[in-house]
Amino acid sequence: MTGQLPFPRHYARTQRFTLGTPRDFALSPDGARVVFLRSRTGTDRSQQLWVLDLDGGGEFTAADPHALLAGADEELPPEERARRERSREGSAGIVGYAVDSAVELAAFALSGRLFVSELRAGTTRELPAAGPVVDPRPSPDGRHVAYVANGALRVVAADGGGDGAAGADRALAEPDGPDVTWGLAEFVAAEEMDRHRGFWWSPEGDRVLAARVDDAPVTRWWIADPAHPDREPAQVPYPVAGSANAEVTLALFGLDGSRTDIRWDTARYPYLARVHWSAAGPPLLLVQTRDQRAQRYLTVDPETGATTVVHEDQDDAWVEPFPGAPAWTPDGRLVRIADEGGTRKLFVGDRPLTGEPLHVRAVLDIGEDDVLFSASGADTHDIGVYRAWFRGSGDQGGGGGTTRAFRAWGRVGERPYPTVSSAVRGGELTVLTQASLQRPGARSEVVRLDPDGGEKVLAVIGSYAETPHLTARPRLVLAGERRIPCAVLLPTGYVESDGPLPVLLDPYGGPHGQRVVAAHNAHLTSQWFADQGFAVIVADGRGTPGRSPAWEKAVSRNLGPVALEDQVHALEALAGSFPLDLGRVAIRGWSFGGYLAGMAALRRPEVFHAAVVGAPVTDLRLYDTHYQERYLGHPDEEPEVYAFNSLVTDEGLSGAAEPHRPMLIVHGLADDNVVVAHSLRLSSALLAAGRPHEVLPLSGVTHMASQEQVAENLLLLQVDFLKRSLGIR
Template structure:
């Protein structure tokens, strides 16, 4: 860890060479071979990510941390691991759960090949596939997990099934013996099946369970004897009743087993329930106390009471919605997952006694159909989509109270979610539920936004009945007055009036343009102080506030909040848009007060001019808040940068431990560093092993500032092994994203592997981050409001500024020259927004850009979703027409390649088809490359490899004409 860096320590020159060299053993021959193999290697390794540790969570006192990692560089099955320090300070990495072992144990297969992985992929529910698409998750196996507060129980899904890993260290071995001792036969004998609803009773609740289920071989077996209670789970589902895998590693003892599955299979076999009551298992979350697991099927919320002391697990449905395909419960709606980075649809209370549950009705949204033209016998997939300028899903929030911890199984009955107390807020005025936070620091928190995202509110959910002006509120426990009938029955109580949970407004924010979401906000400190995001236009800084007062210094742009204590906030933040630091921002101590403002010293490199978004503000700094501490000091506790090297970093923290994960310009692989007690004399640290492959070459990339706005840019030149290494003049390939809040110019070597491959094909490759790309101040981002074409202006400025910038480049390789950019041969490639920008370039600036490859471009912004598009373009249809590409079709006079996956449910293929149709109608020649079965992510390794080669050949031909 290091104290706050000054800007002089960073790259402040107009032209800065990339530090570091390539592999010591690399020769021209090996580099040429690596470049030639790159398209296939990139595809097979999923961009060199397989085998790298990720998704770390530090547990308890910080001495151990969970993380995910596959076994090798081409293994896409992700396993659950534990990084931990033993009592002697030795570091261990222990494999807790391997999906191949779990699935093979349950199927009698050795599990030594890709067959098990494929089976896992095939068993993933459609809803989980959709969640992974929203999260851009491309791996198989264990891709997410949930852990309890004490950090010794973890739940996850594999193959569509629910699993529990429990681990302890020496001294607690009796705990794991007692808790995890399970006997499948005893489990079957002890289940009271009289509590299960029969088909007729279930039908009364809106769930028709009486129909023939072709997927249930047990129910439809004419020889089945319902009275034969000695039927095992194996006979019911064709697999052993219990899978149990034990791990011993020195002081560590761990057990992984399938959770609730024996009970579930037995119930299905004996009572004839249809499996859809309890499956699919989606988004499982363990309770903070580790005794319960909640998950959703999309229609129902199910709870599993984890069996203790040899008792069976108790699994049952507790609340849900009727079989309306448009209504879900416990799932994040599309807009939340795609644009808000909110993937949760229910939240545990810190005392493990209640759940907040989202109910989403998607019926107001337009119904779209995603088809596979290559398989005409396959029905189209229909889904509602939040299309811009149309209605959103109706999102509501309800609270379910489980009962006392000692009598949970007896206190759970099934309820329609609409009968539960509903959280009240102005849903017409603030229709987006952006985030939910529930911790011991205070009441449950909501962050809600209006439709235009120009206003948001932080709300606290108050107890039922605390506000007599909010509906009718019962003061009774949710189960009081109701008879507990068979699982699946409706409540039969006397109350019929609507029950409400009022909210109180804690903060209100507004903007003329839009308000960005900062992940991790709002939140409580453990002591009950409110942490919120504060967009400070006066200092042009996204800051953090405690109880309404900004406490992070001006100039530090806050990106995410990672952890909060009573003493500090750990956040991802930056003073240079090319880097992301993990920073500890101290909080004022109790009894200290804000007493005014101070000047935060900033250099020219980090001040933003409000007029043009560039450097060179006239004042010496910006206003911030200071704390009344030592009068001899400047009154401002200094932020502490936790990463010791500039790069792109994130972190997890608990107790006296932290895991840092990041990439830099010095390493091909990401670095995961586990530190425990790092501030004490006896502290330990260890680097977690990274098994990812590397490309075998080092990008020859230089960082520059381009144009009058000082855009950050990266220029990648042919390597010394390339036949173009000594070329005097080369065509230019612009490789931007260019869209809101995403940057391509970062201090991470992995960002430029693609660029180096393209450079060795004979291009000068340039990535330039223009206005709107984030992390350079509010004015920089807001400049593109209603004007997506501003991104094209910046790319043109970058092209025009390129000759002067390149004339000043240092010779970073002694045997390589710096070629002159051929501005008569300039191409652009990009995906998603970058695809839109590429098509826009040849349509509106054909004198500057002479060819383009546009991948998955949103050509008509009325076909994209509400939350993203309306944030930047507003609600005026005229603005959408001005920013869309369809009307520009007659202007095309340069080669254009359109690429689009037919299975893309984010930017649908309708975008490229509409532009292609308009081009054809205007008589404009172009190339259309449809990708059957491909979504917004090109996960198929054959497609990913050949797509890169196809674009290269297209551009070579286009620029040669």
């Protein structure tokens, strides 16, 4: 037990109170098992593989990393370290697994070795493999396991090769160049497209569709560790904005040794954003143009490798790939999410299943006659799980109207709302996970969803996460004429007679980074800062997700200034309703939030009096292609856009105003996403301009800054800096 640890240490030791929480669920189609990951305690970083036997067997551990490694420390291959960094995975042990279609067999990598678990029995064994193993996945029939090792796509029989030569470990595809890999996602796919996979089994389990990635054209950067000058810098292929991307193609490999190359216009559509392959139809690809203003949905002929366009999207700003889409319904209709009429809708075929007020976020599962999806409504902080029916008793798959009398879609989960919810479905069962403002953490329930829209809770999956000793009390409001979603947090026990408070803005403020949500733990650090004597404001301005396509795309070609304008708008609007001392206003942020904090101190010093600038993107030409070109265009074609949105260019600094404001710049020296060059260039520009500032380098720390001591002391150092800068005793 941790007892009454100070919040910064408790928060860091529990990895933001996530350790011990069940996650990564898989449900067997026969309704007998729920498989998931969970560590044994709220401070144990090592994730174990668990099974919940719904037929009365209770919970049991199927795989324990400590036992499998005989107590030895994990040794991660570079490819696995990179995969975890891209997915922001900070825990250890079994951090990911894959199952066959019956959820009888699970495969996972541990310390570069290949393991499989028989989930009914709860037994685990190691398979012989040419490691180090990355991303193993069983075939749907459970007879084979494919994985990546040293850039090659390999396959081994699930019994370890007991069926002779045909089952022995062998390569399906080997690199044909020093910079080529098979079966892995390239940097921008994993970092920006939310595609972390690089190969996909056929529904029959006899073929594997695999991505070939050639990094040879990509710019090489070197990430050094200045604290250890005896070590060689790590060479990293980094596709900086305006430069060449990795060349990505696909090929289909049969277990019989056959190969079929997949053909599409890779010159026009170089980005492979999504791949879907199910028994309901042929392989389905989503590919994008370099400028991301157009994307195509392609079907693949597995026999010839030819592709056919089944749908196209275009947008003057950008098109967006969404989780879980595109996909097929069981009767072969295309499921997609698209912006139409000012709303983000769910489509089956050409028919929209949703409309206002829903803003669809992801497809979670596709059933025989319905789609399970997540969406926000009129209140953007309320993120729910919904079902939309595409086929009723009078519609047998031809695209006609449903005869369901009650509604076209409905929400899953018990009230009270609002919540932040997610779901995983398998067969007749669903694991529904809900967080709310009323309680810490999240609750995961096994639910049976009835065909008529009803639901029944069958079990609760226990959490070992620790309970914070701090209670977050955010007030969720809409600020100003723009109705900017905000969370306002005051010190615990504050009364009106205490008077106005110094203000701390605590935003992310950028694309794909919603902070104002109806979940208690999401506001813990903001509440802790409030308890240090601040009125804390978290504002989700234009560019952040959840409201509408137009809201998100308002930052096109004007990324930083629009985001900053909305922070100021929210602050000034809230001053009339909350005890804000506008003579003492600070801002803190990390990544995009760090960029926003730096811009606030430089361009609006009459509003902001101090800034904590964490891992900021300061020279926008130094960030990656897929992200930066989506919002700002190509730097060679629109250099003035990059110059104006950057902090360190002449154009960017020309907007810097007097007086100089205190700035604390924090950056991990091992960051391979937002490299430390951003902060060093900002510091150099500030020094040249005679602007005082402080720099805190974090040795050995990446973009996650997940080390316990670092995470704890970062909070303490920020409070000290803010109080000094604002004259708070």
